Amino acid sequence: MSIDRTVRHVKAIITGTKYLFSGPRMTIMYPEDIEELPEGYRGMIEYDWNSCIKCSLCAMICPADAIKMYVSKEESEKEKKIVKRPGINYARCIFCGFCVDICPTNSLTFSKVHDMAYYTYEEHFYPPDKFAEGIKHVHKGRRVRVILDEKRGIKYEPVD
Ligand code: SF4
Numbered sequence: 001m002s003i004d005r006t007v008r009h010v011k012a013i014i015t016g017t018k019y020l021f022s023g024p025r026m027t028i029m030y031p032e033d034i035e036e037l038p039e040g041y042r043g044m045i046e047y048d049w050n051s052c053i054k055c056s057l058c059a060m061i062c063p064a065d066a067i068k069m070y071v072s073k074e075e076s077e078k079e080k081k082i083v084k085r086p087g088i089n090y091a092r093c094i095f096c097g098f099c100v101d102i103c104p105t106n107s108l109t110f111s112k113v114h115d116m117a118y119y120t121y122e123e124h125f126y127p128p129d130k131f132a133e134g135i136k137h138v139h140k141g142r143r144v145r146v147i148l149d150e151k152r153g154i155k156y157e158p159v160d
């Protein structure tokens with residue numbers, strides 16, 4: 001190992017040790033503490049069944065093939081034609097926001113939920129009815145806000 005690399009390693013260790021013993025930590029105690037997210041944050045998407053006009057634009061624009069149109073059985077039988085509604089696969093979604101932006105009726109909106117966990121791959125699928133049920137996820141932790149700290153870079157303060 002060159003002297004230069006050794007010096008860099010030693011410097012990194014010194015920096016790490018300094019942060020270990022000085023002042024508050026920069027990480028938060030997730031999930032007891034949850035970061036307050038800014039307006040416009042792109043979390044999991046919410047779908048409004050009633051305002052959707054079934055135009056398919058969201059499915060067409062999706063670059064990750066995450067939104068697809070599913071046949072809505074009941075509506076198809078009732079209207080005697082094929083009626084389709086969007087559903088989402090969160091294993092594919094890259095949260096680009098194209099679908100939300102293009103929706104002409106604002107039927108798709110971003111929530112601030114980003115930390116869902118699933119046991120199986122299939123649970124990532126939200127067909128239209130499940131998609132319209134909304135995000136069933138409750139944050140139980142204390143919400144904290146990011147504050148710029150001149151010494152440490154950032155720190156977290158409780159919001160409520
Ligand atoms: S946010 Fe982007 S990747 Fe996700 S469903 Fe919408 S268009 Fe597709």
Ligand code: SF4
Nearest residue numbers: 052053055056058103
């Ligand atoms: S969610 Fe919006 S873009 Fe997608 S089918 Fe419904 S109205 Fe069209």
